[in-house]
Amino acid sequence: MKHKTFFWFVLPSSLAMLLFIFFPIVSVLIQSVHVDTEQVIKEVTNCGPFGCETITAVDQEATQALKRENPIGRFAGFTTYLDRRHLAIDEVRAAWSTSNGIGSFIKQLVNLPFYKAMSFTLAFTFIVTPLVIIFGFIIAVAVNSAAKWMRGPLIFFSLLPMLVTPLIGALILFWMVDARGIVGNALQYLAGDPTLSVKASTPLTWIMLMVYGVWHSAPFAFIVYYAGLQSVNQDTLESAMIDGASRWEQIRYVIIPHLLPLTTFIALMQLMDNFRVFEPIVSFSAEAHATSLSWAIYNDLGGETRQLSSAAATSVLTILGICILLLPVLVRTWRDFTRK
Amino acid sequence: MLLRKLTLAVSLALSANVAFANCGDISGTVSIVGNEFPAIQTVAKGAAACASDAVEVISNLTADHQKINLAGMQGDPAEYTTAIIANSSIIALMNDDVIRPLDDLIAEHGADIPKSNLITIDGKVMAVAFMANSQHLAYRKDVLAEIGVEPPTTYEELLAAAKMIREKGIMENPVGGAYKSGWNLAQEFVNMYIGHGGEFYNAGTAEVAINNPQGVATLEMMKALTEYMNPDFLTHDSNATNAEFEAGNTALMNMWGSRIGVLMDDEGAEEVVYSNVAVGGPMTVGGGTTPATTLWWDGWTVAKNTSDENAKATFMAMKNGTSPGILNDDTMGEAVWMIEGYSPAPVNAGVFASIKAGAKPYPMLPYHGLLHTALGDNLSDYLQGKESAEQALADTEAAYTTAAKEKGFLN
Numbered sequence: 001m002k003h004k005t006f007f008w009f010v011l012p013s014s015l016a017m018l019l020f021i022f023f024p025i026v027s028v029l030i031q032s033v034h035v036d037t038e039q040v041i042k043e044v045t046n047c048g049p050f051g052c053e054t055i056t057a058v059d060q061e062a063t064q065a066l067k068r069e070n071p072i073g074r075f076a077g078f079t080t081y082l083d084r085r086h087l088a089i090d091e092v093r094a095a096w097s098t099s100n101g102i103g104s105f106i107k108q109l110v111n112l113p114f115y116k117a118m119s120f121t122l123a124f125t126f127i128v129t130p131l132v133i134i135f136g137f138i139i140a141v142a143v144n145s146a147a148k149w150m151r152g153p154l155i156f157f158s159l160l161p162m163l164v165t166p167l168i169g170a171l172i173l174f175w176m177v178d179a180r181g182i183v184g185n186a187l188q189y190l191a192g193d194p195t196l197s198v199k200a201s202t203p204l205t206w207i208m209l210m211v212y213g214v215w216h217s218a219p220f221a222f223i224v225y226y227a228g229l230q231s232v233n234q235d236t237l238e239s240a241m242i243d244g245a246s247r248w249e250q251i252r253y254v255i256i257p258h259l260l261p262l263t264t265f266i267a268l269m270q271l272m273d274n275f276r277v278f279e280p281i282v283s284f285s286a287e288a289h290a291t292s293l294s295w296a297i298y299n300d301l302g303g304e305t306r307q308l309s310s311a312a313a314t315s316v317l318t319i320l321g322i323c324i325l326l327l328p329v330l331v332r333t334w335r336d337f338t339r340k
Numbered sequence: 341m342l343l344r345k346l347t348l349a350v351s352l353a354l355s356a357n358v359a360f361a362n363c364g365d366i367s368g369t370v371s372i373v374g375n376e377f378p379a380i381q382t383v384a385k386g387a388a389a390c391a392s393d394a395v396e397v398i399s400n401l402t403a404d405h406q407k408i409n410l411a412g413m414q415g416d417p418a419e420y421t422t423a424i425i426a427n428s429s430i431i432a433l434m435n436d437d438v439i440r441p442l443d444d445l446i447a448e449h450g451a452d453i454p455k456s457n458l459i460t461i462d463g464k465v466m467a468v469a470f471m472a473n474s475q476h477l478a479y480r481k482d483v484l485a486e487i488g489v490e491p492p493t494t495y496e497e498l499l500a501a502a503k504m505i506r507e508k509g510i511m512e513n514p515v516g517g518a519y520k521s522g523w524n525l526a527q528e529f530v531n532m533y534i535g536h537g538g539e540f541y542n543a544g545t546a547e548v549a550i551n552n553p554q555g556v557a558t559l560e561m562m563k564a565l566t567e568y569m570n571p572d573f574l575t576h577d578s579n580a581t582n583a584e585f586e587a588g589n590t591a592l593m594n595m596w597g598s599r600i601g602v603l604m605d606d607e608g609a610e611e612v613v614y615s616n617v618a619v620g621g622p623m624t625v626g627g628g629t630t631p632a633t634t635l636w637w638d639g640w641t642v643a644k645n646t647s648d649e650n651a652k653a654t655f656m657a658m659k660n661g662t663s664p665g666i667l668n669d670d671t672m673g674e675a676v677w678m679i680e681g682y683s684p685a686p687v688n689a690g691v692f693a694s695i696k697a698g699a700k701p702y703p704m705l706p707y708h709g710l711l712h713t714a715l716g717d718n719l720s721d722y723l724q725g726k727e728s729a730e731q732a733l734a735d736t737e738a739a740y741t742t743a744a745k746e747k748g749f750l751n
Contacts, residue, residue: 036748039706043544044462049469049678050635050701056544057462058706060437084742111735179572200571285575288521288720299717304406304432304709309746
């Protein structure tokens with residue numbers, strides 16, 4: 001393709017990316033290195049239906065004057081990134097010097113909001129992603145070997161979890177694992193413990209969120225693998241059969257190598273998606289047991305006083321986190337690309 | 341649920357017909373943003389009665405109103421000409437200077453608004469209140485009669501009653517509470533801390549000071565209560581707490597006055613539950629005299645970034661929406677209306693008791709929203725037994741201080 005043709009070909013999408021991806025990220029970056037201007041506080045008398053009282057309030061005139069001088073706030077450099085709600089450098093250092101062992105250090109570390117969110121986010125990402133790939137693969141192979149007339153309905157049912165809106169799907173599961181719900185009750189019966197409550201226990205809540213994550217995402221891996229299975233070279237498969245390869249050996253030496261590039265694609269998508277885990281935490285009301293970076297952003301913006309700089313800093317850290325996670329996969333793809 | 345919505349729609353339509361429109365000579369656009377519950381819907385209907393060829397009245401009532409009202413009023417002209425808010429949420433609008441003083445409009449057109457409904461901040465009227473709300477005791481008459489105990493007036497008595505109910509085998513977890521991690525949990529701390537006579541800040545500053553004996557006593561009382569709650573209490577908001585009560589699983593709880601009506605109607609519960617619901621006043625704690633609850637008002641504001649024409653139309657429409665004309669048999673029980681002609685129903689006795697008992701209003705401080713968020717994020721570790729009360733309070737203080745620095749309240 002000529003350079004000129006190529007240029008005109010990619011111009012619309014480059015412009016869209018510039019406008020809708022690049023500029024917003026730049027604005028978030030700028031927001032994250034600024035904090036609000038100083039709020040001038042004064043004492044005022046407030047009156048209402050329940051009487052009068054003297055309290056503090058923001059001196060609007062003085063504060064607005066300061067805001068006009070610095071419309072985007074005070075430049076703060078990386079202080080927001082380093083403060084207690086994000087990387088918490090000072091607190092981590094203090095925890096390191098006061099703790100008398102790695103156990104107590106970790107305990108102090110996960111007491112800090114960012115590391116608490118990271119511990120769950122990373123656990124979720126690294127447990128759910130491989131399970132999604134494994135389950136997706138098993139379902140795809142199973143559906144593919146079913147009788148032709150059954151495949152349509154089977155595919156439909158296998159895709160259902162992905163079709164359900166995440167919030168709704170999570171809410172349904174949330175009520176099922178309630179101590180009086182069908183799953184919760186069954187668990188109590190199986191464990192022989194009538195007071196067992198999934199929602200009240202941190203480890204069980206984590207497991208529940210991860211089960212939900214696998215349930216919701218496995219259909220995605222399934223449909224990608226199923227599409228890949230349709231293009232498996234039948235000649236190779238037949239010759240393997242003639243050579244006396246068992247069913248397992250056919251999968252291991254013919255099908256899995258064929259589907260490997262798809263696995264890279266699924267892993268890439270799932271790593272990104274799972275690192276941004278959010279909906280199940282809200283639907284399961286699991287804030288007390290598990291938080292994630294996305295949830296922290298939501299929490300900063302959802303309070304009565306919005307904390308934009310803090311949310312912006314968490315957003316930038318999320319982007320960095322995804323870049324680091326994807327690095328090995330991207331490097332691999334690049335190597336494969338240059339080898340050819 | 342659908343049936344309830346239908347009846348609601350019908351009753352609202354009926355009430356809109358009888359609403360008496362006295363809107364004066366106005367023109368322009370009235371755009372309302374507010375929370376969604378029956379009382380607010382009634383007000384919006386009352387305001388909509390002012391619609392005419394010259395006046396357009398639109399309303400956006402949603403539970404997520406706090407997430408959109410500020411952004412919708414920051415533009416010039418503002419998307420919303422009025423926001424219906426409460427004493428905590430007016431602060432966010434004040435902090436960003438998006439609502440206008442109403443003194444001139446009141447002088448010209450609002451002489452008939454009761455003085456006590458005017459929310460005056462630093463000498464300027466910034467909002468007009470129309471209803472009051474508060475949390476107070478709700479209990480099951482039949483259960484308390486069975487154990488032979490009077491309705492508790494202190495949290496210590498409530499604990500004793502809960503113990504008896506459990507020991508008699510009537511209910512396993514007799515206490516209900518909206519202890520969901522986040523806003524609800526923080527609200528319960530604020531209630532209990534005020535009941536213990538605690539002060540949130542060093543006087544006249546934005547420096548937080550809750551890591552003290554009152555703070556520890558507050559958390560210990562909350563933990564003692566959770567021993568008698570459903571183990572899932574950290575996932576229960578007000579709706580779920582009400583549902584537990586309606587299911588007959590709890591007998592004692594601290595509940596919002598505006599949500600008692602749902603308990604007393606014959607929907608969603610068996611007869612033995614809804615016919616035995618009774619309300620008491622707010623409870624005190626630790627031998628204190630200040631009730632462990634907060635008083636709330638709901639009121640309306642007028643946007644700053646809107647034309648004088650729209651501001652006047654908004655003022656008149658909202659005045660009409662909160663005038664005695666909106667009160668009828670259907671709307672009377674929806675709230676504790678601060679409107680002339682209102683006669684309290686039994687469901688509202690608790691809010692009246694709160695006002696009479698000298699309960700304090702929820703703190704209207706510019707930085708209190710940040711502390712509320714910090715409390716909601718940091719107290720659940722203690723209630724789960726993962727850390728000490730002192731540690732939870734220290735975490736809260738540190739989280740608040742970080743946020744207050746970012747917002748420019750502390751240096």
